[in-house]
Amino acid sequence: MLRATAIDKSLLAGLSPERRRLVLARAHDSKEIREALSGPSKQYNVSRLGSGGCAEVLGLHCKDSGDTFAVKKPRKKDELYRKTIEREGRISRQLPDHKGLVRFFGYCPHTETPILAMEALRGIRLSSLFRTLSLEDYLETIAIVADSVVAAHNKGIVHADLKSENVIITDRGPVTIDFGLSGEIGEKRDRIGGTPEIVPPEAFRKQPFDPSLDVYALGRMLEDRCRAKELILPKEAVGARAIADFHRNRAPIPEVNDRGEEIPMSLVLLVGLAVDPNPSERITATQFRDALLGHLDQN
Numbered sequence: 001m002l003r004a005t006a007i008d009k010s011l012l013a014g015l016s017p018e019r020r021r022l023v024l025a026r027a028h029d030s031k032e033i034r035e036a037l038s039g040p041s042k043q044y045n046v047s048r049l050g051s052g053g054c055a056e057v058l059g060l061h062c063k064d065s066g067d068t069f070a071v072k073k074p075r076k077k078d079e080l081y082r083k084t085i086e087r088e089g090r091i092s093r094q095l096p097d098h099k100g101l102v103r104f105f106g107y108c109p110h111t112e113t114p115i116l117a118m119e120a121l122r123g124i125r126l127s128s129l130f131r132t133l134s135l136e137d138y139l140e141t142i143a144i145v146a147d148s149v150v151a152a153h154n155k156g157i158v159h160a161d162l163k164s165e166n167v168i169i170t171d172r173g174p175v176t177i178d179f180g181l182s183g184e185i186g187e188k189r190d191r192i193g194g195t196p197e198i199v200p201p202e203a204f205r206k207q208p209f210d211p212s213l214d215v216y217a218l219g220r221m222l223e224d225r226c227r228a229k230e231l232i233l234p235k236e237a238v239g240a241r242a243i244a245d246f247h248r249n250r251a252p253i254p255e256v257n258d259r260g261e262e263i264p265m266s267l268v269l270l271v272g273l274a275v276d277p278n279p280s281e282r283i284t285a286t287q288f289r290d291a292l293l294g295h296l297d298q299n
Helices: 017-027 030-038 079-092 135-154 212-227 240-248 265-274 285-298
Strands: 044-051 055-062 068-074 104-108 115-119 167-170 173-176
Touching: 055 079, 068 079, 079 104, 079 115, 135 167, 135 173, 135 212, 135 285, 212 265, 212 285, 265 285
Parallel strands: none
Antiparallel strands: 044 055, 055 068, 068 115, 104 115, 167 173
16 A cells, blocks of 8 residues: 555645545555456446556546546556656656646555556646637646646756647646656756657757756747647658757748737747747746736736
């Protein structure tokens, strides 16, 4: 069973005593979860919520309490996959309790298959709303995402894979998910990775984690919405140099985009400040958020 020390108590503070008891005593019993994941379970109904490069996410609905939560586990019994889940488990304990961040309940590494328990979010991914949200609604959404990024940065955490697919629009607003590639500020890896069209070119070189990675991604998300189309890396573009060329040779944002929306120069300038090729010249996530909020207040 997950020990209480493995639970971020701040995430449980808002729960009723009865629900907190159920979360701690039942929802995160690793033995019950393992049984549920391996076959029919008397305790849980299991559904598949999604999968990514290294992990899959399952929804577990407790038949007794009615609570539903999500469990993330490696897709394969592979050391790389295991380390990815372990890293996200370590990072999850450091994240703040913020309405714009997915809430993690606990991490259990001492099993054959490490598992990470978190809230099961109900909503729709921002990527699915790209063509339907108005520019103003999209800007409000990105401002909230930026605020959640600021909260993570204040705790020393870089998401490193911000994109519209990793934002879910829920009843409480936009929620940023998937910290599988995240790291601590200053942490070094041979390659950070991420979605080539969104993360900056330096993410594919040996670079320490820096908040400017997320700022660039926020800028790219805003840029694509200003264009009213998502820029796609050509299939033949392979390798760090090709990715760098893609980012360097993007056409300017048009004054009027493909949806007939006039794009204010203030937004064009904000994109430019966020996606500066030089990481040290980029604005901070706080400045990005405040600039967006200022634009919304004036319009």
